[in-house]
Amino acid sequence: MSVATQPLGRREREKQAKLARITAAASELFAKRGVDEVTTQQIADAADIGTGTLFLYAKxxxxxxxxxxxxxxxxxxxxxxxxxxxxxxxxxxxxxxxxxxxxxxxxxxxxxxxxxxxxxxxxxxxxxxxxxxxxxxxxxxxxxxxxxxxxxxxxxxxxxxxxxxxxxxxxxxxxxxxxxxxxxxxxxxxxxxxxxxxxx
Structure with missing residues (x-):
């Protein structure tokens, strides 16, 4: 008997959505400008989150x-x-x-x-x-x-x-x-x- 995967709760879905936005924003900015020319504030702004939230995902x-x-x-x-x-x-x-x-x-x-x-x-x-x-x-x-x-x-x-x-x-x-x-x-x-x- 297979065990069905439990659906993700709302909070976990929101965390994953934020991580996806952070990853996409950082990827795009790093590719365009290079890591040394990008600030964490720019990444947070592009991901539409605060810098405090950003640092929860990557310090x-x-x-x-x-x-x-x-x-x-x-x-x-x-x-x-x-x-x-x-x-x-x-x-x-x-x-x-x-x-x-x-x-x-x-x-x-x-x-x-x-x-x-x-x-x-x-x-x-x-x-x-x-x-x-x-x-x-x-x-x-x-x-x-x-x-x-x-x-x-x-x-x-x-x-x-x-x-x-x-x-x-x-x-x-x-x-x-x-x-x-x-x-x-x-x-x-x-x-x-x-x-x-x-x-x-």
């Missing part, structure tokens, strides 16, 4: 960026996993997994770099930061799975290599020197570095 502008970007990064990971399955070699599968994440990060370069900075230095106790770290962990698991299945790497070593590969991508995307680099340039550099550390 800082960095958390707002994480809120906006997390769903995009999770979607990029899903697309990367699917693309990796179609590749024949370990290296090609790894790059197919990572390419949508790099593309997501570079959709707006400054926002992408700020997102990575928030992941490293943000408050890990905040829910949107925790979700960002969860996406990183799932990405590393996907990398480790490819290494284990395609290259026969033992699980412990695969997990370690996955962290190294994740760090390679992170540094390529976050480095100031790469601000003007195209996605193909970044992926070529990531590919060369990953190829250098793959076993066999």
């Amino acid at each position: 800082t502008k960095g958390e707002l960026l994480l809120l906006v970007q997390n769903a995009r990064y999770a979607d990029a990971l899903t697309r990367g996993r699917k693309a990796a399955k179609a590749e024949r070699t370990t290296l090609d599968a790894l790059l197919a997994l990572l390419a949508p994440i790099a593309e997501c990060n570079r959709a707006q370069v400054d926002n992408g770099r700020t997102y990575l900075r928030e992941m490293v230095f943000g408050d890990s106790g905040e829910p949107h930061h925790a979700e960002a770290l969860s996406i990183v962990a799932r990405t590393e698991e996907a990398i480790a799975d490819i290494l284990a299945e395609r290259a026969g790497v033992a699980p412990g070593q695969a997990a370690t290599l996955a962290r190294v590969i994740s760090a390679i991508q992170f540094l390529e995307l976050a480095a100031s020197v790469n601000t003007g680099s195209t996605v193909p340039d970044l992926l070529a550099s990531i590919r060369a570095q990953v190829a250098a550390i793959l076993p066999g």
